[in-house]
Amino acid sequence: MKGTLYGLGVGPGDPELMTLKAHRLLQQVPVIAYSAPEQGESPARAIAAPYIPADCTEILVRTTKDGTSPTSESASDDVVKEIAEILLKGHDIVLLCEGDPLFYNDSQPLLVGLAEHFSIQIVPGVSSLSACAAALGSPLAARDEQLLVIPAGLAARTLTIKLSETDAAAVIDLNGHFAKVRDCLAVTGLLPRSRYIEHATHDRQRVLSLDQVDSEQVPRCSMVLMRR
Amino acid sequence: MKGTLYGLGVGPGDPELMTLKAHRLLQQVPVIAYSAPEQGESPARAIAAPYIPADCTEILVRTTKDGTSPTSESASDDVVKEIAEILLKGHDIVLLCEGDPLFYNDSQPLLVGLAEHFSIQIVPGVSSLSACAAALGSPLAARDEQLLVIPAGLAARTLTIKLSETDAAAVIDLNGHFAKVRDCLAVTGLLPRSRYIEHATHDRQRVLSLDQVDSEQVPRCSMVLMRR
Numbered sequence: 001m002k003g004t005l006y007g008l009g010v011g012p013g014d015p016e017l018m019t020l021k022a023h024r025l026l027q028q029v030p031v032i033a034y035s036a037p038e039q040g041e042s043p044a045r046a047i048a049a050p051y052i053p054a055d056c057t058e059i060l061v062r063t064t065k066d067g068t069s070p071t072s073e074s075a076s077d078d079v080v081k082e083i084a085e086i087l088l089k090g091h092d093i094v095l096l097c098e099g100d101p102l103f104y105n106d107s108q109p110l111l112v113g114l115a116e117h118f119s120i121q122i123v124p125g126v127s128s129l130s131a132c133a134a135a136l137g138s139p140l141a142a143r144d145e146q147l148l149v150i151p152a153g154l155a156a157r158t159l160t161i162k163l164s165e166t167d168a169a170a171v172i173d174l175n176g177h178f179a180k181v182r183d184c185l186a187v188t189g190l191l192p193r194s195r196y197i198e199h200a201t202h203d204r205q206r207v208l209s210l211d212q213v214d215s216e217q218v219p220r221c222s223m224v225l226m227r228r
Numbered sequence: 229m230k231g232t233l234y235g236l237g238v239g240p241g242d243p244e245l246m247t248l249k250a251h252r253l254l255q256q257v258p259v260i261a262y263s264a265p266e267q268g269e270s271p272a273r274a275i276a277a278p279y280i281p282a283d284c285t286e287i288l289v290r291t292t293k294d295g296t297s298p299t300s301e302s303a304s305d306d307v308v309k310e311i312a313e314i315l316l317k318g319h320d321i322v323l324l325c326e327g328d329p330l331f332y333n334d335s336q337p338l339l340v341g342l343a344e345h346f347s348i349q350i351v352p353g354v355s356s357l358s359a360c361a362a363a364l365g366s367p368l369a370a371r372d373e374q375l376l377v378i379p380a381g382l383a384a385r386t387l388t389i390k391l392s393e394t395d396a397a398a399v400i401d402l403n404g405h406f407a408k409v410r411d412c413l414a415v416t417g418l419l420p421r422s423r424y425i426e427h428a429t430h431d432r433q434r435v436l437s438l439d440q441v442d443s444e445q446v447p448r449c450s451m452v453l454m455r456r
Contacts (some may be wrong), residue, residue: 019239023248112366124245134329134351
């Protein structure tokens with residue numbers, strides 16, 4: 001019997017926004033894995049830190065330059081092999097995922113790759129989308145409205161057209177694209193209906209109108225929400 | 229000092245998918261409120277039931293015919309007055325919300341209405357969107373893809389155009405509209421890329437291809453997820 005890999009959503013930042021189920025599995029499964037950028041700590045591990053048992057085995061998965069984790073396809077990746085070997089021995093592993101495991105998550109390629117060979121169970125978490133709406137204190141959309149989630153890295157022309165056609169939007173992955181997003185929202189007259197949120201549910205959470213934002217100081221954990 | 233109204237996300241169905249914070253507040257705040265349809269039990273209360281203290285005061289808010297809760301504007305609504313009076317006396321209230329309080333939630337009108345007069349704190353929860361993705365075991369979208377959340381009640385022409393233009397979609401509020409949604413996905417050739425999910429994370433969760441669904445038997449807790 002192979003082990004199970006749990007894709008565990010740890011929530012958006014406030015450790016208390018982890019689910020009871022994620023908390024229980026973290027106490028039960030003795031091996032945890034988490035991804036981290038090429039340098040620096042793992043955001044998912046930082047969120048879960050208060051609840052990680054002292055005696056568990058930890059596996060750090062460094063993500064590649066484009067920000068995605070290696071897949072199980074890249075056999076050269078020792079850490080993916082290590083995860084596979086533990087599962088083959090019949091042991092379970094918890095993979096900590098920031099926010100929700102399947103909502104624009106860095107760990108998606110790793111989960112999808114391992115799902116080809118192993119049993120995966122997803123434990124959904126509170127997403128960055130819900131966290132930013134909570135920070136704003138305002139509904140993402142009304143019942144009869146459309147909500148578009150759109151990556152900021154798309155071309156300005158595409159962003160402008162798509163934003164002009166939707167009732168509400170969440171512009172994600174702002175890093176390096178904030179000034180462009182602000183321009184697109186200005187062109188479409190939607191700037192007064194938009195808010196910028198960073199580090200939602202963290203202690204350092206901030207909600208700003210877009211003209212208050214320094215486009216050179218936009219952190220990874222940020223989003224623009226727009227609603228007409 | 230007026231009391232605080234906590235808009236508390238209780239998650240999508242599995243009681244264990246409530247957050248630690250929601251669980252703590254439920255133990256601390258002695259008054260809970262929740263909405264329910266004109267007839268039948270409250271879905272939010274049913275999810276939170278295992279954790280509701282025996283001695284707390286409960287306030288049931290019956291929703292109006294269009295499925296939305298009354299707002300604080302409708303002074304004739306005794307139950308909204310009751311909530312307001314408790315807050316005016318300085319007592320806190322927890323409003324249980326199925327899924328996430330600000331993601332297409334029946335309690336949104338009540339929260340927005342009371343926010344005009346009282347301090348509101350939102351505790352985000354695991355949304356039905358994350359729950360359905362977890363049931364499917366497949367990412368909602370990749371990093372560079374757009375995800376459209378679209379209500380099934382829109383006109384067939386609008387649905388067809390919007391679905392044909394997006395990378396990924398969640399079609400929500402299927403109740404009474406399933407056959408139309410299936411037709412729109414068939415026209416756009418997206419039927420093989422779509423899955424129907426009902427009661428995600430509940431014991432009775434089901435994931436089906438759309439041709440397996442009886443359009444007369446689509447429950448309120450259901451969604452279609454599409455990804456190219």
